[in-house]
Amino acid sequence: MDLDPGLAALRPLGGFFVLRTAGKAPRPLPTLAQAYGEPPSTEHGDPLVSRIRKVADALRAPEERIAASVAQLGLAARLWSVTLGCAALYGTIPDLDPRLLRWDPEGSAPDDLWLTEVHPRRADPAGVGAAVLHGHLEPLHAALTARYRVATGLLWGNAGSALAGAARQLDGWARADGRTDAADRARALTAELFTHPLLAGTGTFTGNAFRRHSCCLYYRVPGGGVCGDCCFTRAPRSSPRAPSG
Known part of the structure; x- marks a missing residue:
């Protein structure tokens, strides 16, 4: 199926x-290229800083790096979801050059x-x-590591977690809708x-299950806990800085 201008096949999946x-x-x-850029200042201010401040305020995060991690996880989930969805349903993906993608850093989740x-791209x-x-x-x-000192192992763990989550949601929808072909394509591509x-x-990815080797730090926000794929089975009690790699 060719890409249509409105990417209508993604609409039934909703959300991310x-x-x-x-x-x-x-x-x-701003474009995402501007958000990633160095120096980051644009006519839109600093989009990445704006997003992380918004997330920090919403979570009452005690450290900026926690908000940076959660913000990155949300954006990664959006990017993986769109890309996997198009690959599974169209057999092709749109060009997602950061200069072509505009982003609302003040918007609610999902981004x-x-x-x-x-x-179209392959x-x-x-x-x-x-x-x-x-x-x-x-x-x-690179921007988050330089500006918020977030560990690269944590960020790539978030990327893996976001990919597995997108694949799991797409697989469930496709099989419920009788689209086993799309489910199979998504699962093979994810693997x-x-x-x-x-x-x-x-982390370890088996079937649609994923267990990461790092922690996104969400447990450190007030009322937070460990995620379903976290390396921890329960929130650590007393460590000023959680393992992040």
């Missing part, structure tokens, strides 16, 4: 999978994204890896992506 491609944003928005142009593991891992997550991780050097050490 839908990508806006039409209509105007409520106000001028609101607008793709300004829809151009949906094999190399193409998906180039789009998400190299096109987005590497520059995002191959987890062999990529950037993801291979992030």
Whole structure:
């Protein structure tokens, strides 16, 4: 199936999978390239700082690096969901160049994204890896590591967790809808992506189950706990800095 301009096949999946491609944003928005950039200042201020402050305020996070981790996890989940969804349902993915994706750092979760142009790109593991891992997550991780001192092992663990979560949700929807072909494509693609050097050490992926080797630090926010795929089975009690690699 060819990509349609509105990526309509993603709409039934909702939430993290839908990508806006039409209509105007409520106000001028930065691109993700501007959010990742160095120096980060643009006519939109600093989008990455704005997002992390918003997340920190919402969570009452005691440290900025915790908010940085949670913000990165949410954006990674959006990028993986859109890409896996398109690969499974269309057999191709749109060009997700960060210069083509506009982002609302003040929006609610899931992150609101607008793709300004829809151009098809290949949906094999190399193409998906180039789009998400190299096109987005590497520059995002570099910015967060430099500016918030978030450990790279934590961030790649988040990336693996987000990929597994997107794959699990897509698999459930596709099988419930009788789209076993899409479910099989998504599962095969996800398994191959987890062999990529950037993801291979992030955790153990079996079927649709994932157990990561790091912690996203969510347990450190007031009322937080450990996630279902965390390396911890219960929240650590007394460590000023959690293992992050």
